Amino acid sequence: MTVSNISRGIRVGVIGIKGMGWSNLQSILKISDVTCTAICDIDDEVLRQRLHELKQRNIHPQPYKDYKQLLAASDVDAVIIATPDHWHCLQATDAMRAGKSVYVEKPLANSIQECDALIAVKNKYKSIVQVGQWQRSQQHFRDAISFVHSGKLGKIRTVKAWAYLGWKKRVPKMPDTHVPDGVDYLAWQGPAKRGPFNPNRFHYNFRWFWDYAGGLMTDWGVHLLDYALLGMRVWAPKSIMATGGKFAYPEDAGETPDTMTAVYAFDGFNIIWEHATGIGRGPYEREHGIAFIGNNGTLVLDRNGWEVLAENGRMEPVSIQKKADIGLDLHMANFVEAVRSGREELLNAPIEAAAHIAKLSHMGNIAYRTGGRLTWDRNDEQFIETDANKYLVAKYHNGYVLPKV
Structure with missing residues (x-):
């Protein structure tokens, strides 16, 4: 404009x-x-x-x-x-x-x-x-990160981010059926693989299929791990490990894991991601959040506010600082x-900041899908384990091609 x-x-x-x-x-x-x-x-x-x-x-x-x-x-x-x-x-x-x-x-x-x-x-x-x-854009998130950057927590050795979503239920298996009247399903599928219409592969449930998305890791993980990166002023890990599976609803229709832990190794600290569906009580009694765990104390942050839990009297605790705006x-x-x-x-x-966190989340999913520890080459922007690099590329079908400039 x-x-x-x-x-x-x-x-x-x-x-x-x-x-x-x-x-x-x-x-x-x-x-x-x-x-x-x-x-x-x-x-x-x-x-x-x-x-x-x-x-x-x-x-x-x-x-x-x-x-x-x-x-x-x-x-x-x-x-x-x-x-x-x-x-x-x-x-x-x-x-x-x-x-x-x-x-x-x-x-x-x-x-x-x-x-x-x-x-x-x-x-x-x-x-x-x-x-x-x-x-x-939300002020209490910014205030929390300013406190992390103040150094008052001492050396931060672990950052934990999580989404424990008790409201997320199983995706029941449903048979393929006709395309609903008025729906252009070919356009909906676009660059993804073509297939018959299934209610599970449409509207919100697209998130649980690899053809279209990356499950909770690229849904909630993108939001919460973003603040882990901001707090620690980093983006590219040295290595990534992940494990999990469909432990809550093994027979449902979705493909992405409903339970997963990913560990990102950086110099001097780790970032840990956890997600679970069907369970609402996560760490620190929060369904979602980020915890910066330092030698002096732990700052716990979620969409409702933040607080600092002191470590054995090494610092003054900070009572809950509630959100005061609409992000x-x-x-x-x-x-x-x-x-x-x-x-x-x-x-x-x-877009650059969004690319960093999208990449980090995709790395976690790739580690899960390959089942091993992966090492990220920061110079070449790929994994040293070459078999994993097939997951880096966009898989386009139906004549669509990756944009080039």
């Missing part, structure tokens, strides 16, 4: 309007000079529902089923991409090439190779790209500010 366009406000289009796309739109519309001019979804029923809801607010966007038609529209300045992970790279690339500013849901991409490709595209087109890691709203305001000004450096979750 050019500076000359700022006076008339920012016109937003949304690609994928069912789940987070709808939440993101509700948030950005709280900003006074933002309007919604276009929405896109491959499901007619979803489009009908959203058009009806927006009409009640006197908002009348143009509906599309083909996202490329939305990107070609002259009345769209910025686009929100909230489709399944396997579409992020291609749609974000097309949006940047179309001259749009981009807000893309996390994870940035569904493979390490796609992360690098997206950075190259962004650098070519000088695009404004914010990634939906909204915790980076998604602040994140959208940050995106709009960067779009208005054309200043990429204002972004709280720029």
Whole structure:
């Protein structure tokens, strides 16, 4: 969006309007000079529902089923991409090439190779790209990391991040069936392998299939491990180990592990990731969180707030510091500010930072899938164990190809 366009406000289009796309739109519309001019979804029923809801607010966007038609529209300045992970790279690339500013849901991409490709595209087109890691805009997360950086915890030897989701139930096996009326399932599958329609491989449950996503590791892990990296001022581990499986629901339809532990080795400390479905009581009695475990004390952080637990009187504890804002709203305001000004450096979750955490999460999944300890070559950006490198690349089908600049 050019500076000359700022006076008339920012016109937003949304690609994928069912789940987070709808939440993101509700948030950005709280900003006074933002309007919604276009929405896109491959499901007619979803489009009908959203058009009806927006009409009640006197908002009348143009509906599309083909996202490329939305990107070609002259009345769209910025686009929100909230489709399944396997579409992020291609749609974000097309949006940047179309001259749009981009807000893309996390994870940035569904493979390490796609992360690098997206950075190259962004650098070519000088695009404004914010990634939906909204915790980076929330004040209590920032305050917690400032405390970690103060050194008061002493030497930090372990950082633990976790998601114990008691509400996450099994994905029951269901037979293949006909494509629902009004659904363009070929477009939904896009670069993924073609197959018959199955309700489990559609809408929210896409997260539990390797063709489209990376399970809880690239869902919650991207959010929480991001803060582990921020707190420790690192990104590339020396080695990664992971183990787990479908221990909670061994017979359900999903492919990704419902129980998993990953250990990332850095110089002088480890970062440990844990996730489990069907269990809600995680470490420190929190279903999710990040714990920075130092010699003097442990800082425990989640979406509700943070506190410091002192180690045998070596420091003063800090009582719970509760959240006082809405992270998604602040994140959208940050995106709009960067779009208005054309200043990429204002972004709280720029594409480079999002690539770091997406890569780290994919590394954990690759270690799980290969079943061994993997060593990361920081210079060549690949594993020393060459058999694992096949998981770095994007697996495109149906004529789709990785974006190149």
